Amino acid sequence: MGSGTLIAVFRSLITPPLSLLLLFAIAYAVRNTRPRLAKTLSLSLVSIFLLISTNAGAWLLVYPLEHLERALPDTKNTGAQAIVILSAGSLEHSPEYGGQAIPDYIGLGRIRYAAKLYRDTALPILVSGGFGSKSPAKDSLASAMASALQYEFAIPVLWQEDQARNTYENAQFSARILQQAGITRVLLVTDAMHMRRAKFAFDQTGLVAIPAPTLFFSSSDFGLLSFIPGVEGLRRSNYAMHEWLGLIQYWLFHTKSRPQP
Template sequence: MSVSGVLYTAFRDLILPPASLLVLFALGFLIRKKFPRLSQILCVGSVSILFAISTDLGACLLGNPLENLEPPLRSAQGTGAQAIVVLTAGRVVDAPEYGGKDIPDYIGLARMRYTARLHRESSLPVLVTGGFGEQYGNDDSLAEIMASALEQDFSTPVRWKETDSVNTAQNAELSAKILLPAGVSRVLLITDAMHMHRAKLAFQQQGLQVVAAPTMFLNEYDLRWSCLVPTMGSLRRSYYAIYEWMGLILYKLSKAPQANAKIT
């Protein structure tokens, strides 16, 4: 990964929980003698927040409003869409069971499965968007990795691959440059439910009509005692939700998000 990529990733992870909360706790501990009251607030507050977002209840309270911004797509039929656009996610590097090739991560896998389903329903051509090839020291972009998996493992042909984008805004900008000249102005857009609203705004900003096709609704819950038990899965979902809230706020504040926002 490039130096800029490493610095951005480090900064992003530092300002998001749990790292940011651990920093606040450490700061509170260091000032405990000079500022005991402030120290208590920082230490107790950071631990309390970390506990809350590590529970299923906390994760759902953060993620459910994001998922409710775009309802699930009931059918690919009758939408008027001319193509399917799927956003890549991450990668598993040097997967041994695939002969040492990079493969899509579990987030990308869920998006690919839904892409295959909607393609079977509609027979619409597919565009895959996502770069990051050079940052991993190889020539395989996320789009190329996902396209290969779609074609080989899901029997879903990919017509277009956008291989240069590094964030959601660029996914939209560079995909539009491929689709609009090809006569495609209305698309089915596939990404995670928590990410969908921000992605939809970005693609609409580029002049595309978007039919939201969210997948991976993770934040439905029943109120029971287990909702208050901290788990790594809940903390991971809270991290994702906070990440998306920050990205959405940056988008709303920026008149040119594709130039300014770096949340992917």
């Protein structure tokens, strides 16, 4: 089992919903010996679960994370020499695409914004993403994104980085390709929750990464449904906690420079 898998397992254990279920199991185990503690812990866990399962509750975690890096105010006067798009996940063996892998909806959101940036700037594009946790797969994450850009958006992709297994490797391996091409300043495209950690990773390489975040979930208006627990609220909370933990990990273990609060 590789270190990347161990880190993924550890993050799953300490992020909801699994972390809450584990704590609930502890409360259940001590229900006879420590009934008051078990009751208090159980009620607290249920309350937390209900809170983070709403979009309004998730907003408490998502909003400060997404606003660590603001939306790009001007796409045309950045001084960038290229556009870098980071992969997300993929849907394997998609029958409507002849069994090919296609980007998931997070990846597609990043592609769509990158397409806008390309229309505004005509800068060359690099897509980055290896085979992820499903290796060996038929297609890398980068190749799935490149295919979508080329065949569905009619936008060329000049470089594909198809070895990275995580965000830090996205940065390291992409930098090697770009620096060989004389590129030192890039527009970095990923979703808003992921942007601060991605920028920090690219800052380690010597490239100047200009944040170009997309998919701001915290900008949605609140309505009645925002306060009703659902899968989307839990997904946003889980993703936000994953990114907060990722920032802490980078802060502790990648000390060449630290992300600023």
